[in-house]
Amino acid sequence: MIVRHKLELAFPEGIPQSALSFLTGVSRIPFSAVYRTVGFKETEAQVYLNAAPVTAKILDVERFTRAPDRFNMSKHRSLKHGNFTWIVKRKEKHFMDLHRELVRYKTLMRIPLKRTESEITDCSFNMSSKKKKRKEYSPYSKSKTICVYLCVYVFCRKLVLKFTSYRHARWWGQAIESFVRKHGKAFLRTHRFGSFFREEENIPSKWYVNGKTYMEDVANALEEAKEEIFITDWWLSPEIFLKRPVVEGNRWRLDWILKRKARQGVRIFVMLYKEVELALGINSEYSKRTLMRLHPDIKVMRHPDHVSSSVYLWAHHEKIVVIDQSVAFVGGIDLAYGRWDDREHRLTDVGSVTRLHSLQTGVGELMGNTRFWHGKDYCNFVYKDWVQLDKPFDDFIDRYTTPRMPWHDISSVVHGKAARDVARHFIQRWNFTKIMKPKYRSLTYPFLLPKSHSTANDLKYQVPDCVQTKVQVLRSAADWSAGIKHHEESIHNAYIQVIAKSKHFIYIENQFFISCADNKHVYNKIGDAIIERIIRAHKEKKLFRVYVVTPLLPGFEGDISTGGGSALQAVMHFNYRTMNRGEYSIIAQLKKEMDDQWMNYISICGLRTHAELEGRLVTELIYVHSKLLIADDNTVIIGSANINDRSMLGKRDSEVAVIFEDSETTPSVMDGQEYQAGKFALQLRLECFKTILGAFNDPTIDVSDPISNGFYKDVWMSISGRNATIYDKVFRCLPSSLVRNKQELMSFQSKPGLDKENPVKAQELLEKIRGFLVQFPLEFLSEENLMPSVGTKEAMVPTEIWT
Structure with missing residues (x-):
């Protein structure tokens, strides 16, 4: 040696x-x-x-x-x-x-x-x-046939070292134990919320509302990569443009960026969820094949193998981009079709587009100054799910007759030690997948090594406009997803504790709202934590508000005008079971304690918008894909985890989230009193409120005080109620609380709205719309059983797939 x-x-x-x-x-x-x-x-x-x-x-x-x-x-x-x-x-x-x-x-x-x-x-x-x-020979070996084994156990792996003497093995054992005690304290114990990762102070952090600014910063960060790029998504579309409109040809197309960086010597590692092809049409095989053809230094893995692992129901749901283990993007936005959007949430995109041919590359390039969504990127997945993903620039719905479905989402970026922690999760999953799948055991797929935390603050690149916060990385992980012996549900624990400790308000945006444990079908306790916190506020006679924003319909293909598809109805059933239907629902339990006073504490809403398409008025819901919680304007959770058992229990879908606690404060208002709000949380809440309430276009809308009666009743409840009423009159759109059963559904659909009877009057009413917020139709099909009918394929799968 x-x-x-x-x-x-x-x-x-x-x-x-x-x-x-x-x-x-x-x-x-x-x-x-x-x-x-x-x-x-x-x-x-x-x-x-x-x-x-x-x-x-x-x-x-x-x-x-x-x-x-x-x-x-x-x-x-x-x-x-x-x-x-x-x-x-x-x-x-x-x-x-x-x-x-x-x-x-x-x-x-x-x-x-x-x-x-x-x-x-x-x-x-x-x-x-x-x-x-x-x-x-080793100086202390006794015989060629004598071996001493030293086993090193960690919570996800076992390493066996072979020695020729007990003395040599003992030396190594002592050295390893001494090193771990000195340098590995952060990884020797479970941290707050049961997380594998500790809290990190003074981390440069930034939030993103919608995909436009997020994808632009991802593109710029990828361009700055010097050594490694890690990407994992539930779905990845190689041909999406990260900067729009397209004014530089294919320069900012994802596959072109990755190919350019690989040619510069950057190693690129991508992990994709391997879907059950009969159930999902995201075609991860095409994504893998497309990326692998770009350059030998782009390595792509898919997981799980359903037959060998017996994992059919659960998914890898993280959305992570890591640059040089120093910059990490974490949130709910996949680098995939349909995700790019901005605060305008446009319904139409019929602008011109020109296809050029590059003499240098022989590849067609798109130039379209007035078009934002090209080919498969223009989508409405409730109307029609994606098909023929191997033809990325061919439209699959008619953009001249069908409006797109806008996409509302949240993401974030962290640096330094927190980015190291996000990278460590990716590395753990990558190495586990390499071991489990024989096709990846060759040397062409290397094991990945985490960088030291001691050098984490030496940042070569930092995303602009960051704020210093205290950060902790959270996750849902288990043996099937990350190879760990004991599952982790730190995201679930963090949600419950943050809700329980909140003093003034909770603001939630989430793709699903499935909770309130009955220990039979639903097990996560986020809804129960909301109930307990509201009841406590009611008993103490203190102002406390809970705002929930969730999609008006689940994101499954189906015609709601005929009752909807079976998958769509199944998720609706469990959403309504959490909100107001059944003895375990939030509103039912609150009514037992305070009758109709529950309306002073919690508001459940969705988002909707309208536009003119080829001379006619159209409307569509805005799909809320966010996974966001804001508490008291000083604590934020952003990640990939939905509010359901799949994301929260740890043993099911794999997820990553980040909890931000503000280090810097700024003067604000809470219930009419001066309040020191966190800079990170406050600015994020203001951006969300101004976007969905229309305050960017109407400066008279004041969103500074999130709990006062003047805001809660005169702004939030007033705007959401008025918007919902106008949309019902103009478009007679679904879902609607005016429709409680299938008979009323048929009658409701048979009567035309003002958009057809009196377009001028309809336009006058639509001018009164502010923002996108609408009250959630809590009574929609309340007299119907929304669970899949016997004999349908959805009825044959376990209930856990919907919860």
């Missing part, structure tokens, strides 16, 4: 530099060198740093023997080379043998004889046959 440090002596001045030309080391070893490993004896090995001596220092002397009549000493020596330090434990005679060989080497170097590179780098130094034979 030590003989390899053959160049630790200072070379005499008489040796010409040409004799040392084989020393091709560098002054700094880049992290990417871990992907270009070569053996120590290989001629291209760059073992040493230029102009950096190797120094040795005796740290300790230890007597290591059980026999009182034997004098057996070992020395602990510190070897330092540049910024690297090794602790070596060997006997004195081993260091003396090394010293003699080095002195002999110095002598040989003074002899002016021509030598080959292999002679100079040979670490055996022409040892005698007897000495070579001694070197081949």
Whole structure:
């Protein structure tokens, strides 16, 4: 082991530099060198740093023997080379043998004889046959057939080291334990909320509302990557444009960015959810094949293998982009079709588009200054799900007759130590997948290594306009998804504790709202935490508000005018079961305590918008895909986890989220009183409220005080109620509380709205719309059983798939 440090002596001045030309080391070893490993004896090995001596220092002397009549000493020596330090434990005679060989080497170097590179780098130094034979064995080996095994256990892996003596194994065991105690404290215990990751202070952080600014910052960060890019998504579309409108050809198309960075030497690793093809049409095989063709340094894995793992029901649901393990984007936005949107939430996109042909690449490029959504990116998945994803620029719905479905979403970015933690989760999943799937065990798919937290604050790039916050990474992970022995549900725990400790309000945006545990069909307790907090506020006679914004309809293909598809109805059933139907629902339990006073504490809403398409008025719901919680304008949770059992219980879908707690405060208002709000949380809440209430276009709408009666009743409840009423009159759109059963549904659909009877009057009413907020239709089909009918394929799958 030590003989390899053959160049630790200072070379005499008489040796010409040409004799040392084989020393091709560098002054700094880049992290990417871990992907270009070569053996120590290989001629291209760059073992040493230029102009950096190797120094040795005796740290300790230890007597290591059980026999009182034997004098057996070992020395602990510190070897330092540049910024690297090794602790070596060997006997004195081993260091003396090394010293003699080095002195002999110095002598040989003074002899002016021509030598080959292999002679100079040979670490055996022409040892005698007897000495070579001694070197081949461990100094303490008893026999070739004797082996001592040292097992190192961590919560997700087991490492077995083989030694030729108990003494050698014990040395290594002591060294590992000592190192872990000194440097691994953060990974030796469970942290707050049961998370594997600890809280990190002073992390530059930023939030994103909708995909426009998010994808622009992702594109800029990808462009700054120097060593590694990690991406994992539930769905990834290689051909999406991250900056729009398209004014630079394909420069900011995702696949072009990744190909460009791979050519620059950046290693790119992508993990995709491998879907059950009969149930989902996201075609991850096409995404993988497309990316792998771009460059050899782009590696893509899919997981799980459904047959070998017996995992059919659960999904990898994280949405993560990590740059050089120093910048990490975490949230609800996949790099996929339909996700790009801005605060305007346009329904139409019929602008011109021109296809050019690049002479340099031979690839068609899109130029369209007035079109934002190209091909499959223009979508309305309730009207029609995606098809033919291998033809990315072919429309699959008629944009001249069918409005797109706007997409409302939230994401975030963190830096430094928090980004290291996000990267560690990705690395853990990558290495687990590599081990579990035989096709990935080859050397072409490398194991990934996490970077040290000690260098995390040395940021080469930082996303602009960040705010300092305290950050903790949370996740839902289990044996099937990350290979860990005990499942983690820290996102679930964080939601419950933040709700319980909140003092003034809770604001929730989420794609699903399935909770209120009955320990039969639903197990997560987020709804129960909301109920308990409202009841406590009612008993204490204190103002407390809960705002919930969720999609008016689940995101499944189906015609709601005929009762909807079975999958769509199944999710509706469990959403309504959480809101107001059945003994476990939030409103039913609150009514037991306070009758109709519950309306002063909680409001459940959705989002809707309207536009003119080819001369006629159209409307569509805005699909809320966010996974957001804001509490008291000082605490925020952003991630990929929905409010349902799939995301929250840990044993089902895999998820990642981040909890932000403000370090910087700013003056604000709470119930008419001065209040020190967190800068990060307050600005995010204001952006959300102004967007959905229309305050950007109407400055008279004041959203500064989130709990006062003036805001809750005169702004929030007033706007959402008025908007819902106008949409019912103009479009007679569904879902609607005016429709409680299928008979009323048929009658409701048979009567035309004002958009057809009196377009002028309809336009006058629509001018009174403010923002996008509408009251949730709590009574829609309340007299019907929305569970899938017997005989349908949806009725044959376990209930857990919907919850």
